[in-house]
Amino acid sequence: MIQVKLKGDVIKEYDSGITALEVAKSLGMGLYKAACVCKIDGVVCDLRTPLTADCSLEILTFDDPDGKHAFRHTASHILAQAVKRLYPEAKLAIGPAIENGFYYDFDIDTPFTPEMLEQIEGEMKKIVKEALPLERYELEPDEAIAMMEKKGEIYKVELIQEHAGKGEKISFFRQGEFDELCAGPHIPDTGRVKAFKLTSATGAYWRGDSNKKMLQRIYGTAFTKKDEMEAYLASVEEAKKRDHNKLGRELGFFTTSEMIGQGLPILLPKGARVIQLLQRFVEDEEQRRGWLLTKTPYMAKSDLYKVSGHWDHYRDGMFVLGDADKADEEEVFALRPMTCPFQYQAYLNRARSYRDLPLRYNETSTLFRNEASGEMHGLIRVRQFTISEGHLMCRPDQLEDEFRKCLELAIYMLKTLGLYEDVSYRFSQWDPNDREKYIGTDEQWDEAQGIMKKILDHLEIPYKIGIGEAAFYGPKLDIQIKNVFGKEDTLITIQVDQMLAEKFGMEYVDTDGSKKNPYIIHRTSIGCYERTLALLIEKYAGAFPLWLAPEQIRLLPIADRHQPYAKEVEARLSALGFRVTTDMRSEKIGYKIREAQKEKIPYMLLVGDKEIEEGNLSVRRRSGGDMGSMSEGDFTALALRETAEKVIW
RNA sequence: GCUGAUGUGGCUCAAUGGCAGAGCGGCUCACUCGUAAUGAGCAGGUUGUCAGUUCGAUUCUGACCAUCAGCUCCA
Numbered sequence: 001m002i003q004v005k006l007k008g009d010v011i012k013e014y015d016s017g018i019t020a021l022e023v024a025k026s027l028g029m030g031l032y033k034a035a036c037v038c039k040i041d042g043v044v045c046d047l048r049t050p051l052t053a054d055c056s057l058e059i060l061t062f063d064d065p066d067g068k069h070a071f072r073h074t075a076s077h078i079l080a081q082a083v084k085r086l087y088p089e090a091k092l093a094i095g096p097a098i099e100n101g102f103y104y105d106f107d108i109d110t111p112f113t114p115e116m117l118e119q120i121e122g123e124m125k126k127i128v129k130e131a132l133p134l135e136r137y138e139l140e141p142d143e144a145i146a147m148m149e150k151k152g153e154i155y156k157v158e159l160i161q162e163h164a165g166k167g168e169k170i171s172f173f174r175q176g177e178f179d180e181l182c183a184g185p186h187i188p189d190t191g192r193v194k195a196f197k198l199t200s201a202t203g204a205y206w207r208g209d210s211n212k213k214m215l216q217r218i219y220g221t222a223f224t225k226k227d228e229m230e231a232y233l234a235s236v237e238e239a240k241k242r243d244h245n246k247l248g249r250e251l252g253f254f255t256t257s258e259m260i261g262q263g264l265p266i267l268l269p270k271g272a273r274v275i276q277l278l279q280r281f282v283e284d285e286e287q288r289r290g291w292l293l294t295k296t297p298y299m300a301k302s303d304l305y306k307v308s309g310h311w312d313h314y315r316d317g318m319f320v321l322g323d324a325d326k327a328d329e330e331e332v333f334a335l336r337p338m339t340c341p342f343q344y345q346a347y348l349n350r351a352r353s354y355r356d357l358p359l360r361y362n363e364t365s366t367l368f369r370n371e372a373s374g375e376m377h378g379l380i381r382v383r384q385f386t387i388s389e390g391h392l393m394c395r396p397d398q399l400e401d402e403f404r405k406c407l408e409l410a411i412y413m414l415k416t417l418g419l420y421e422d423v424s425y426r427f428s429q430w431d432p433n434d435r436e437k438y439i440g441t442d443e444q445w446d447e448a449q450g451i452m453k454k455i456l457d458h459l460e461i462p463y464k465i466g467i468g469e470a471a472f473y474g475p476k477l478d479i480q481i482k483n484v485f486g487k488e489d490t491l492i493t494i495q496v497d498q499m500l501a502e503k504f505g506m507e508y509v510d511t512d513g514s515k516k517n518p519y520i521i522h523r524t525s526i527g528c529y530e531r532t533l534a535l536l537i538e539k540y541a542g543a544f545p546l547w548l549a550p551e552q553i554r555l556l557p558i559a560d561r562h563q564p565y566a567k568e569v570e571a572r573l574s575a576l577g578f579r580v581t582t583d584m585r586s587e588k589i590g591y592k593i594r595e596a597q598k599e600k601i602p603y604m605l606l607v608g609d610k611e612i613e614e615g616n617l618s619v620r621r622r623s624g625g626d627m628g629s630m631s632e633g634d635f636t637a638l639a640l641r642e643t644a645e646k647v648i649w
Numbered sequence: 650g651c652u653g654a655u656g657u658g659g660c661u662c663a664a665u666g667g668c669a670g671a672g673c674g675g676c677u678c679a680c681u682c683g684u685a686a687u688g689a690g691c692a693g694g695u696u697g698u699c700a701g702u703u704c705g706a707u708u709c710u711g712a713c714c715a716u717c718a719g720c721u722c723c724a
Binding site for chain 1: 650652680681683684685687716717720722723
C-alpha cells in the first residue's frame with residue numbers, strides 16, 4: 001500500500017502500482033473524464049504512470065496549462081495520424097502544442113489546400129470517434145532507428161540519432177496503427193478531443209533553419225468543449241478587426257505606394273500628427289531626465305561601420321550607396337542602420353573626465369534597414385523608421401543606477417500609453433554556438449551578461465531568457481509586445497555594451513589619472529515610433545486617448561445657419577491648442593455624428609438654436625454618448641485637464 | 650529570401666476568351682434637419698506592370714511589382 005497526498009492535503013491509501021488515471025476514477029467520474037495529465041510530486045506526468053511509492057498527486061484538467069498542453073499535443077498526433085492515413089507518402093517531422101493550439105510539420109510534395117484541410121479534419125473526426133487509447137512504450141535507440149527507417153521517416157531518424165548516446169531509451173506513443181516518437185505526456189485516448197479545427201497551412205523550415213528544407217505546416221486548435229472553441233475563434237476574428245494594417249489604412253493614418261516600395265509607408269496627416277505628439281512627449285520627458293539631444297547624419301562612410309562591426313556583421317541589412325565591394329579603395333557611403341557609432345563620434349569630440357559621466361545622448365533617429373522582402377508588415381516591420389534612440393556613457397559604479405533609470409523611463413512611457421500591462425521582458429543573450437553572429441570573446445560575453453543578470457535580478461525584473469537574441473555587440477533587455485495576430489515584437493530595448501567603446505577608442509580620465517573605457521547603455525525609451533503607433537492603433541482600435549487623438553474635437557452645426565457660431569467656437573478652441581474642426585456639410589445631425597463616431601473623434605460639440613441662445617455647447621463623447629449641455633468654459637476646462645493628465649477612457 | 654494565397658474605380662465586392670457592374674464614398678442640386686445613414690442626378694476603370702498565346706486577353710501562360718498569413722530574420 002502507498003499513501004497518496006491529494007488536493008487539499010487529503011491522504012488516501014492505494015495499492016502500489018495503481019495509475020494516476022485509476023486514482024482519478026476513484027475520486028469521481030467527472031474528474032476521470034476531464035483528466036488530461038497529472039503532477040506527481042510536482043512533476044508533470046502521463047496519467048498512466050504507475051504510482052509505486054508515497055507521493056503527492058495532482059490531477060490536471062484542460063483548465064490547467066499543462067493539461068491544455070497535453071490535450072493539444074494529443075490533437076497534433078491525431079492530425080499526424082489523419083495525414084498519414086490520407087497521404088501515406090507524407091513524412092513526419094515535429095508536432096508540438098503551442099499557445100492556443102498545436103501544429104504539425106510534414107514533408108509532402110503538394111502543399112496543403114483548404115480542401116485538403118477539410119478532408120484531413122474529416123479523418124481526424126473518425127480517429128476521435130474511434131477513441132483510440134494512447135499507449136506509451138520504449139525502445140532502445142537502435143531499435144527505434146530501425147523502426148523509423150523501415151517506415152521511411154527520415155526526420156524521426158534524425159531526431160532519434162541526436163537523442164541516442166544519452167543512455168536513455170526512446171519513448172513512443174501508439175494510437176491504433178500509428179506510432180509516434182514522443183516524450184509525452186498525453187491524454188488517455190483520442191476520444192476526448194471533442195472540439196478541434198485546422199486553422200491554416202503554411203511553409204516552415206525543418207528545425208527552424210532557413211538553409212534546410214521547407215516543410216508544410218498545419219496549424220490547428222483544440223478544446224474540450226465546442227462552445228469554448230467557437231468563443232476562442234470568434235475572439236481571434238474580433239482581434240483581427242483591430243489589425244493596424246487594415247484599420248490604420250481605413251482611418252487614414254498611413255498608406256503605401258507601389259512606386260515608393262516595400263516597407264516604406266507614407267504617414268498621412270493623422271499618423272504623422274500622432275507621431276509628432278509622441279515625439280514631443282518623449283523628447284520633453286528625456287530632457288527632464290537629463291538626456292542631451294544630438295542630431296547626427298543619416299549616412300556615413302563605410303569606415304565608420306568597419307570600426308563598429310556593422311560592415312562585417314550587418315552589411316546585408318544596410319543600404320549601401322555605391323559599390324560595397326570597392327569600399328577598401330574608394331569612398332562608399334551607407335545609410336545608417338543604427339545610431340550608435342554616430343553618437344560615439346559626439347562623445348569623441350573632446351577628452352572626457354569621470355566628472356562628465358554619465359553622459360546621456362538621445363536622438364529622434366531615422367534608421368534604414370534593408371529587411372528581406374518577406375519581413376515587412378504594416379508599420380510594425382519597415383525599411384525606414386524613426387526611433388527614440390539613446391546612448392549613455394558611464395562608469396562601472398554608475399551602471400546599475402543608470403540602467404534602472406532607463407528602465408524607469410521606458411515603464412513611464414508604457415504606463416502613459418496604456419501598454420504596460422501588455423508587455424513582457426526578455427533577457428536576450430548570445431548563442432555561444434553561433435560565434436559568427438557576434439564580436440568579442442567568451443570572457444567578455446560572460447562578463448557583460450553576468451553584469452546584466454545581476455542588475456535584472458536586483459531590480460526583480462520577471463524576464464524569460466532568449467538565447468541567440470542578443471545584439472552582435474552585447475546582451476539586451478527587450479520589452480516585448482504582441483500584435484493582434486499574437487506575433488511578438490520588440491517594442492523597447494535596453495542594452496549593456498562594453499565592447500564598442502574600446503573599438504572606438506572612447507575613454508575617460510578616472511580619478512587616479514588613468515584612462516578607462518566607459519560602459520555604454522544603448523536604449524530606446526518608447527521604441528520606434530511607427531511600431532508604437534501600430535500597436536496603439538491595435539490597442540485602442542483607432543480610438544486614441546484625447547491627448548494623442550489627431551483630431552480631438554469636432555463641431556457639428558445642426559443647420560447651416562449655425563455654422564458661423566460653430567466657427568467662432570472652433571477658433572477659440574484652436575487658439576487654446578486643441579486640434580478641432582467643424583463639419584460644414586449640409587447634412588443631418590445624425591449623419592454628422594455617425595461620421596465623427598466612425599472617425600473616432602473623442603468629442604463632438606453640437607451647436608444649434610438652443611446652444612446659441614444659452615451660450616452653451618451640447619457635448620457628446622465618443623464613448624458614453626450624450627453628456628448634455630455645458631458652458632464653453634466648463635468644456636474647455638474638462639478637455640484641458642484630460643489632455644494634460646493624458647487620461648485614457 | 651522561402652511556402653502558400655491575393656491583386657477589378659477612393660473603399661467593399663460582382664462578372665466575363667467578344668462594349669466591365671453594384672453598394673458605400675466623391676461631386677452637383679434640393680431639403681435646414683437635435684445625438685450613428687434625407688432624396689435625386691452626375692462623374693469616376695488601359696481590370697497591379699510587362700511580355701507571350703489568340704482574329705480578339707481584364708479572363709489563359711510566364712516574368713516582375715505590390716499586398717496578406719506563416720517560416721527565417723529583426724526595432
